Amino acid sequence: MSKQVPHSQGSAPGNKSELNAQEHERYLRQIQLPSFGKDGQQRLKNAKVLIIGLGGLGCPVAQYLAAAGVGELTLVDGDAVSLSNLQRQVLFSERDIAANKARIAAEKLRGANRDIAIKSLEANLNPDNAHQLIKHCDLVLDCTDNFYSRYLINDVCANYNIPWVYASVLGFQGQAALIQPRHSCFRCLYPELAETPNCNEAGVIGAVPGIIGGMQALLAINHLAQTRLPTLETEQNQLHILQGLQTRCITLHKSPDCDICNGRKTYRDFSQDHQGRSTSLLDSKHIISWEDVQSLDAEKTILIDVRDSDEHKNFNIGGFNIPLEILEETLQPEENTYYLFYCQSGQRSDKAIKLLENKWIDLKTNNTYLLSLYGGLNQKY
CATH class of the missing domain: 3.40.50.720 (NAD(P)-binding Rossmann-like Domain)
Incomplete structure (x- = not known):
């Protein structure tokens, strides 16, 4: 990796001389x-x-x-x-x-x-x-x-x-x-x-x-x-x-x-x-990139924004808005469905999956998949 050096062309040399x-x-x-x-x-x-x-x-x-x-x-x-x-x-x-x-x-x-x-x-x-x-x-x-x-x-x-x-x-x-x-x-x-x-x-x-x-x-x-x-x-x-x-x-x-x-x-x-949002604590099976989202079956995918309602109103990429605080009590699992969660940086969507993994114990049996959009909106916007 090349060393990053501040550019100082045109600046006066630093010194500790007395005030002129x-x-x-x-x-x-x-x-x-x-x-x-x-x-x-x-x-x-x-x-x-x-x-x-x-x-x-x-x-x-x-x-x-x-x-x-x-x-x-x-x-x-x-x-x-x-x-x-x-x-x-x-x-x-x-x-x-x-x-x-x-x-x-x-x-x-x-x-x-x-x-x-x-x-x-x-x-x-x-x-x-x-x-x-x-x-x-x-x-x-x-x-x-x-x-x-x-x-x-x-x-x-x-x-x-x-x-x-x-x-x-x-x-x-x-x-x-x-x-x-x-x-x-x-x-x-x-x-x-x-x-x-x-x-x-x-x-x-x-x-x-x-x-x-x-x-x-x-x-x-x-x-x-x-x-x-x-x-x-x-x-x-x-x-x-x-x-x-x-x-x-x-x-x-x-x-x-x-x-x-x-x-x-x-x-x-x-x-x-x-490090910023360069890594995720989730298993890789729950992480999806912006590019790979295109390969999901749109008819079987439910997009959910887990940010606050004000954040959603200011800007969103569609889907339902269910803030993380009420996600567990609001969302019910459906069979043969991909749940794609997103937020600003990916942190809250990761937390959403952790919460639902513990609650929805029959995910694999019901062919229910939980996905977090890697890097969130910050990754693209």
């Missing part, structure tokens, strides 16, 4: 703040920050950190700009459609601030590149939209004791937190891998990732410059929650059940959480 006159003028409004000053600006100049994901969150994060004078930014994203991105990813324009997000973002940020080093990697974060990207930086910004990436970031950052800023958005709400491994971790907050819709699936108001992304940038600047915001007097990790125009804050504590924080396990023990 031009930099002092550029960042004067920050330097004027008593809690910030020249020392805070110098710390920003010396910092190396990794931004993972250049979507609705990553765009404002990257813009504010570049404008604030963070000395070295590495931008990581394997996706291309699409028309539907422009409603919230305000760093991009129509002329950028089909171009890689990390590369275009880097080009635009260099135009905004030539005094900082900006690197880009046209790839998504994965177990193969995570360590090399994370271990040499001072702070990681999670601007992704899935639990697999967040768990990977959390576990690798915990291994190297590197802080990171988590955020997520959906609809009219969002949340963000500075995760300092010495206090608690993401697994303390979300101990189990969850399949939740992202903004691509369930929608989001464009201003919400702007607000939450700005909050991420503020948390990052506060941490890197070693300032102390009035609402961040505690050193403990805090989760900042936005619901409409209402905000609240929750202090996060280390969970006694967290294997990462309590040293019982390391990132190596959670490799399955880092």
Whole structure:
């Protein structure tokens, strides 16, 4: 496998030199703040920050950190700009459609601030590149939209004791937190891998990732410059929650059940959480690919979406909608029938089969077959 290296053409070399006159003028409004000053600006100049994901969150994060004078930014994203991105990813324009997000973002940020080093990697974060990207930086910004990436970031950052800023958005709400491994971790907050819709699936108001992304940038600047915001007097990790125009804050504590924080396990023990939906815990006889679905007898196949009704209404590929929570009590087996279950990523359809296997004990006798669509809708859409 070829090594993935961030592209840094055209960026300024990273260094720890003193602020020059031009930099002092550029960042004067920050330097004027008593809690910030020249020392805070110098710390920003010396910092190396990794931004993972250049979507609705990553765009404002990257813009504010570049404008604030963070000395070295590495931008990581394997996706291309699409028309539907422009409603919230305000760093991009129509002329950028089909171009890689990390590369275009880097080009635009260099135009905004030539005094900082900006690197880009046209790839998504994965177990193969995570360590090399994370271990040499001072702070990681999670601007992704899935639990697999967040768990990977959390576990690798915990291994190297590197802080990171988590955020997520959906609809009219969002949340963000500075995760300092010495206090608690993401697994303390979300101990189990969850399949939740992202903004691509369930929608989001464009201003919400702007607000939450700005909050991420503020948390990052506060941490890197070693300032102390009035609402961040505690050193403990805090989760900042936005619901409409209402905000609240929750202090996060280390969970006694967290294997990462309590040293019982390391990132190596959670490799399955880092892989996305590349494997299934089901027997292969229950797994079917998108290509093989075409070979099923349509008259003997019942298609069932086990997602929530709102998810089904937003987008579906047909069939009945029976949410996983009511599947056991709702569905009755029929002889000589193929039941094809699908969801967003394949997790819930796998669970559906596990539930029904235990309940429908005469599957083989009745020629009843249970199938989970591999990778779910994410595999194709």
